[in-house]
Amino acid sequence: MSRFVSLAALTSAVVLTLAACGSNNEEKKAPSAPAGLTVQAGSATSVHVMWNQPSEKAGIKGYEVYRGATKIKDVPAEKTMIDVTGLKPSTAYTFSVRARTENGAFSPRSGEIAVTTPAAVAEDKEAPARPEKLAGKSDGARAARLSWAEATGDQGITSYDIYQGGSKIHSVAGDATTAHITRLRPGTHYRFTVTARDAADNASPQSSAVEITTPRGPGDDPDTAPIDFRAGTHAADGAHYVDMSWLAPETGTDVPSYQIYLDGTFATTLIWGGEAPKGRATYSVFLSKKAGETYRVKLRAKLPDGNWGKFSPERTVVTGEARP
Template sequence: MTRFRAGTTLGFFCVVLLATTACGANDGRAAAPSAPAGVTAQAGSATSAHVMWHPSPAEDDVRGYDVYRSGTKVKNVPRDTNMTDIAGLTPSSRYTFTVRARGAGGTVSPHSATVSVATPATVAEDRDPPATPTGVRGRSDGARAARITWDRAPGGQGIVSYDIHQGGSRIHSVAADATSAQVTRLRPGTHYRFTLVARDAADNTSPASRTVELTTPHGPGDDPDTAPTGLRATARAADGAYYADLSWVAPSTGGEVPAYQIHLDEKFATTLVWGAEAPRGRATYSVYVGRTPGESFRVRLRAKLPDGTWGAFSAERTVVTAPDDRPTASPHP
């Protein structure tokens, strides 16, 4: 994070930023993503496991994920997916899994924390599916999550795991002894339909449960009144590099805005924290965008609200690094 006084132009600020900021993205060396967090593994049947992890943060330029079983890579997963099934396992066996993120320029993250899972024993000639899950219900858990609950199956019925489906696609799996699960990565103010399916050791699946419908509420970061207004952006050349000179008006949040996130081309660039009292009225800041003339950048920012959450993004502006070193301003009101 960068601290400075209002109205100060930081010509040297690229030196002090981390590799994940805009400066690191322009020095010719791609930064490796951070290790995936929240990795879990759940037996899906006697011969398969379901591996899940948290999506990488926005500032990590992730191109995909690699899943490793006992140190050997067994699957590549696209960047917009954070779960996968690993098949071909042996019943009554224990396995370990890790996940690595692949970034730009062939970079890879460190291995995630290691998780282990034991596959159950198979049941010969088992073709009978478990009974349909009952008592399935759901509620929103904030603006971006939901909690799905259900009744415990009488006698277990040989169930190994439960799969949660959204719109016909499996999005989550939990162990047989679970009676609830949290579904994340939802959108605020959106209507969803969920069903639950039980799975046994022979990979037989039950009929889908009744459909649970719910609507997530709008969160504070989705309220347009939390967005900075009047954003202006102008390209400027100085000391052989280009900068975007920004100015904006803080949103009215009922308190001081302590920090902002700045994004370039919809990717995290840096976090700005005021070194003293936040400015009143229009604030200014200068962000490094690179050394190449004739490049175009889209700029936007959002404020940190008094409750610690991030508000809505400002309107987006475009700056162009002029080939003849003359400043080029984006159109704005």
């Protein structure tokens, strides 16, 4: 089904909510509990909480993080990790997570994971030495393994933080010198660095970077552009619209949103409010109130790792012309 966006809204995000078919019970169906929960103390007063997306991730609106029985944080759907701060040193805590859908249904809470923050240390403003000898290699088409030499610090090392580009993506314990990174894409180049953190929450400089390119496995296609992109126009109530249709790129999961460009310039973001369409997707955008004007249109998908994929082929449309 198509929706229209006004010209004034072309530079803001658009949320498109698709009506789900079936009964109210189906619409309110709860997702499964988030799995793979890990909790790692980052310092004497903070922990890093991380989990996997449920299998019904296309309908997830967000997550709720609990400390014991108390909800402490709402997290948007695109994030599956947070740092919890303001904790007490030498204290035991438990954490759990549950998912929330667009229709207001909640998953069961994940199993609780226990963690104890390390003891407080005397005032310490000296950062640990940066980790050295970072090395890495791909582990199949969708994962990588990293290793590094143990860092040193006057108060010891509490945890290591792993960065992909400029974004923190993982944490491991201070006695670990390896990490397994998942949810990567086949045939894609990545750049990783590591920092060390002590109990006073001082972070080391980042390590030198290691660059890894995941291989292309059997059946994997690194082309992330929308498939079979088509565009035409229609008129309604004295206005002209571009009508787009396409198939989602094969990313291994549903595609949650797209960026639409007109004449080479970003116009709007399309975000599926519920489950992404199965098969061919359609969308319409306001162009003009005049016939005979020419526009170029293209779009690209947001990928599971948060990056934007390749653009579709650019299509040219003329207002007032019949649909192809």
